[in-house]
Amino acid sequence: xxxxxxxxQLVQDAVDKSATAIEDxxxxxxxxxxxxxxxIPPLTPAVAGIQKMLNHGITAVYExxxxxxxxxxxxxxxxxxxxxxxxxxxxDSGDRPGKKQQKNTKA
Amino acid sequence: xxxSGNPDPQADQFVERACGDDxxxxxxxxxxxxxxxxxxxxxxxxxxxxxxxxxxxxxxGIVGDYLHQQNNPLAVCMEFYTQGRPLTLTPEALKTAFxxxxxxxxxxxxxxxxxxxxxxxxxxxxxTYGSALQEDLGYTPFYVRYNTGRHISENGRNLSELMEKxxxxxxxxxxxxxxxxxxxxxxxTRSACYYGLQHEAEWVKNVRKLFYLGAPHLGAPLEKFGNxxxxxxxxxxxxxxxxxxxxxxxxxxxxxxLRYGYVADEDWAxxxxxxxxxxxxxxxxxxxxxxxYVITGRLTENPRHPVSRLFGDALVxxxxxxxxxxxxxxxxxxxxxHHREYPATGHMKLTHCPEVYAQIRQWCE
Numbered sequence: 001x002x003x004x005x006x007x008x009q010l011v012q013d014a015v016d017k018s019a020t021a022i023e024d025x026x027x028x029x030x031x032x033x034x035x036x037x038x039x040i041p042p043l044t045p046a047v048a049g050i051q052k053m054l055n056h057g058i059t060a061v062y063e064x065x066x067x068x069x070x071x072x073x074x075x076x077x078x079x080x081x082x083x084x085x086x087x088x089x090x091x092d093s094g095d096r097p098g099k100k101q102q103k104n105t106k107a
Numbered sequence: 108x109x110x111s112g113n114p115d116p117q118a119d120q121f122v123e124r125a126c127g128d129d130x131x132x133x134x135x136x137x138x139x140x141x142x143x144x145x146x147x148x149x150x151x152x153x154x155x156x157x158x159x160x161x162x163x164x165x166x167x168g169i170v171g172d173y174l175h176q177q178n179n180p181l182a183v184c185m186e187f188y189t190q191g192r193p194l195t196l197t198p199e200a201l202k203t204a205f206x207x208x209x210x211x212x213x214x215x216x217x218x219x220x221x222x223x224x225x226x227x228x229x230x231x232x233x234x235t236y237g238s239a240l241q242e243d244l245g246y247t248p249f250y251v252r253y254n255t256g257r258h259i260s261e262n263g264r265n266l267s268e269l270m271e272k273x274x275x276x277x278x279x280x281x282x283x284x285x286x287x288x289x290x291x292x293x294x295x296t297r298s299a300c301y302y303g304l305q306h307e308a309e310w311v312k313n314v315r316k317l318f319y320l321g322a323p324h325l326g327a328p329l330e331k332f333g334n335x336x337x338x339x340x341x342x343x344x345x346x347x348x349x350x351x352x353x354x355x356x357x358x359x360x361x362x363x364x365l366r367y368g369y370v371a372d373e374d375w376a377x378x379x380x381x382x383x384x385x386x387x388x389x390x391x392x393x394x395x396x397x398x399x400y401v402i403t404g405r406l407t408e409n410p411r412h413p414v415s416r417l418f419g420d421a422l423v424x425x426x427x428x429x430x431x432x433x434x435x436x437x438x439x440x441x442x443x444x445h446h447r448e449y450p451a452t453g454h455m456k457l458t459h460c461p462e463v464y465a466q467i468r469q470w471c472e
Binding site: 006007 | 163166174177179180181346347353
């Protein structure tokens with residue numbers, strides 16, 4: 001059960017970091033034409049406004065993805081915790097007797 | 108003593124919970140359908156567990172350093188394993204696990220993204236180099252499992268500590284330790300000897316032979332390619348190409364150490380691991396007073412074939428496995444008579460090849 005918890009944690013981290021990385025790419029790509037248009041003086045103020053809105057929109061979408069991911073992670077962890085019950089104890093003693101050792105090593 | 112074994116108490120416990128006669132969750136389904144679910148679940152659970160173990164090994168190889176930093180339960184801790192379970196290092200437990208223990212032990216150290224099951228022969232999974240040496244020459248085998256994504260030097264230090272605990276807990280006095288190592292395991296063992304000597308560990312005094320099966324002492328070309336590819340991709344001015352470079356650079360510290368075969372902290376500490384092909388390795392000669400043996404594979408029958416010269420055993424080239432560096436400080440002095448190369452033998456096959464075992468046995472006699 002601990003391994004499943006670990007997997008949940010890893011998937012959650014992966015989704016979070018991937019969303020952030022893709023968001024950066026998305027922002028960069030979306031801003032490329034606007035950055036060019038912004039250099040044309042009569043369009044500058046209008047493009048700046050559009051760019052601000054667009055960036056807010058993109059960031060909001062990825063923030064939603066990260067939030068849903070976090071909440072899903074919490075939910076799955078909670079379910080696994082309840083479902084695992086006393087098995088986590090058994091798993092701990094069997095699969096990860098070095099947990100304490102690992103912490104010591106890190107320290 | 109086999110390393111995998113058939114009994115799997117955790118899988119059995121899970122199946123009992125699901126299909127047990129008394130309080131199994133799926134009891135109504137079992138009764139209603141009359142299908143032998145218990146047997147089917149048992150087979151599925153055991154297969155799943157084996158697959159999960161292999162998956163955890165691969166995951167640790169790729170992002171094991173991250174898992175360790177995050178304290179993720181998937182991070183493997185270095186331990187000796189027997190029958191798929193960690194070995195408790197107390198005299199009583201060791202006496203139970205190895206009732207016929209002798210004064211000679213052999214320690215098997217696997218390579219990147221693997222675990223101790225890599226030593227099992229394909230045709231007879233109960234046999235490994237360790238079990239064969241036990242049967243033929245009386246060596247007691249110990250199989251190490253570790254997080255291959257961590258720095259080689261960190262694993263080396265851990266292995267030294269683990270060996271010290273093992274030797275202290277053994278119920279008999281040891282006078283010979285033999286290491287059989289594969290790929291990254293060879294570097295981890297060299298690192299363990301380095302740290303063992305530094306800390307004047309008892310176990311190092313008993314090391315007699317070290318076998319390196321395809322160990323990339325001078326680095327692995329695939330990792331060099333990974334470094335170069337990521338570096339070039341990150342130089343592109345397009346963000347969607349740069350991100351591919353970032354993804355490649357997510358690979359673990361253990362993999363990055365394989366670029367030049369870093370075995371000590373000083374080799375990597377304080378250096379950017381993603382700099383373009385920069386070797387920051389320090390000189391670390393082979394341990395004195397120990398016989399070092401090298402076994403390599405090559406992809407083709409003909410040793411002069413360009414494929415074998417370029418790719419060696421697919422992952423490690425022969426000059427790297429032999430430590431034949433053009434730079435004097437990195438040159439490893441393996442005696443020519445302590446080297447054997449096997450034609451048409453890939454990198455992974457070196458861990459479970461009867462011909463390789465025959466040579467190891469001959470050198471151990």
